[in-house]
Amino acid sequence: MIDFFNVKTVEEARTALLSALVNAGSGSFSGALPKMSVDLLSASGRVLSIDVVSPEDVPPYPRSTVDGYAVAARDTHGSTESLPAMLSIVEDIPMGAMPSRRLSSGQASRIPTGGMLPEGADACVMVEHTDLMDGTTVLVQKPAAAGENVVQQGEDVRCGQTVLRAGRVLTPFDLGALAALGFTSVPVVERPTVAVISTGDEIVAPGERVLPGQVRDINTYSLASALESTGARPLVLGIAKDTYISLRDLVEKGLSCADAVVVSGGSSVGARDVAVKVFEDLGPPGVVVHGVAVKPGKPVILGVCRGKPVFGLPGHPVSALVALDLFVRYAMNALTAATAGGQDVLLQLSAAQETWVTARLGRNLSSAPGREDHVRVRLVSKDGTLIAEPVLGKSGLISTMVRSDGEVVVPQESEGLIEGSVVRVRLPRF
């Protein structure tokens, strides 16, 4: 068993967990996820599992960027308002169809924005710089350079160009790009399934009668919905008693049908010992990290059982959510990234899921050096300045949960932050 007081930093703990997962998989990630194909309309937020290479030039032909006339640039050279170039109109190019006429010298065709340039044309003139002499002749009052007001074939994307890399979290912009390239479905990484277990002899489900001394299960609900927002699929397994056999049964069930197992609680030392014992017995390696230099979240347990990551989170609901955000999200991103094609996309994934705002601290915050403090804050706007007010209090169970908007992280080397200093507030992505 690992010394509880031999705590690791957040970074060390993450690295230790990933190393253990790689070792369990004999050099590559153990438990990498399946790949699947989803309809384009359901793909937002999913993780791309292949590099997307354009199968064609975009645009596939030269297009006009204006409403006006397609011309040969040389036919307009030297033209002015007083001495316009006189061109005969040979066609009205419709939207959505090919031009039917090739331009010869001295000719022009009417073209709408997005219209396809006819052969013989290399520029477009805006309708505002022309005058219609009669139905068949247009006066061009300004010279056009070759390529002016035209998007060339392949100028946006060349055939064979990589447009999106594996591991990308798909946005509506990306889906638009995929539609433009003719994709109707898209290969993605399957979402990881995470089993959720609450523990504690005193815990009862919210719908049940609460006897004196008992409390309702909070963590199943807060952790499951936080997991959902990280892109994982929560699998609720219920409440284990603080006994070895009760917890082991549920953890084994989780390992058999999910990609990871999250256990939260109980609040007593005895309950924590039970979780450690269960994880150890389901190893090797079992427990990998026991205790991290972070507050709240210090008593967190990270492990690998039967090749899958397991997490023992604190029983306190806010602490459990902080620990989930720091470690479970990280590990699920790593698994997803490994499935998509390697470690290099891991950073993009993590960065995409951390959002910070800048604010001024509303009061002094002290912190023990050697420990990373996550302090829940409420954001308040005062005279146009965003103030981060720490939400504190020993009793802050529900009240801390519902009154805060994000957290200020006091770095490990800091002894605290003073009132009025500029701080970055991390917003929960969930």
Added chain:
Amino acid sequence: MIDFFNVKTVEEARTALLSALVNAGSGSFSGALPKMSVDLLSASGRVLSIDVVSPEDVPPYPRSTVDGYAVAARDTHGSTESLPAMLSIVEDIPMGAMPSRRLSSGQASRIPTGGMLPEGADACVMVEHTDLMDGTTVLVQKPAAAGENVVQQGEDVRCGQTVLRAGRVLTPFDLGALAALGFTSVPVVERPTVAVISTGDEIVAPGERVLPGQVRDINTYSLASALESTGARPLVLGIAKDTYISLRDLVEKGLSCADAVVVSGGSSVGARDVAVKVFEDLGPPGVVVHGVAVKPGKPVILGVCRGKPVFGLPGHPVSALVALDLFVRYAMNALTAATAGGQDVLLQLSAAQETWVTARLGRNLSSAPGREDHVRVRLVSKDGTLIAEPVLGKSGLISTMVRSDGEVVVPQESEGLIEGSVVRVRLPRF
């Protein structure tokens, strides 16, 4: 018909749309949404439709915050390590059950973290500040103040206290709080349904064969998934031709089965005229705003038809997404907020959906005064500083879409921003 050049600011345009919706509803919001009840595990991100009042005190009884001994504080007064208070242990209070023994003077009970205090006790002593003399006697080496290491009944939340207000976008923290109060389901506002229509004679669906002069439908996919991420339910109606009858058919279909209608494209002036005519004929009031002082997005049309908001977005995919974010999201939030219980929750909703990061501008940006410019940027980290690099280019259709991380807003009164200045970058919530 409204003068296209008589453009409004973003704020004016939003206000005009909301006023028209209120007028259409005879003083209250027209088309307010239904309310419904959802299971707690599915409620993340949903909008609460009632004020949640606590039905009980939390905690419902005084609880210990430490592992140790429940005592009467007065029994420990004056105790030190050399002169400890000697108390007889009368009980081992189990987790999840009521204490069976009342403490008399000189007595203590063992208590776990979270355990219920017995009658006669008003404080808890940490096990670290005690010494066990024998199985039945404990030495307390430090005086406890009344209330020390105890969370009093109702200290977190009082019975009858309002815990969450109607209009709140529920987070995992909130769901934890609701579970703690015994809720297994939660009343929320139904998500608005938004019909999505692409227009253009040149537009074909991504799965179809593209003939010369045609382009694939991008906006149905990018707009539908952006709508999904704003909390709305997109209803894809397909592609309308640039004719009055074709567009009117689809808009009427949308009005009959959705809470709002979004039309995008076409890129030509003629197509825009068709949308204006359809909206006008389905009024009054029909078109409310035509043209907004914002780039991209200027040619946007906002209207109210048959009591429901309708939107004519630009055909350019990036412009359409910017306009959707500025106006459709805003209007859907307003409808949702009005349903939940009034205007006052609107700000919370909007604020929750705007996230900004601070960066330094990577190059000069010029802007016409009188117009709010939204410039797509890519975020790059250089020597620890976040740089916002504008992503420009006339041809930037797909490339602009997939290469940018957010946008810098150049305010209406500004003539531009210089390289190196500190800018706020708005991240898309979708």
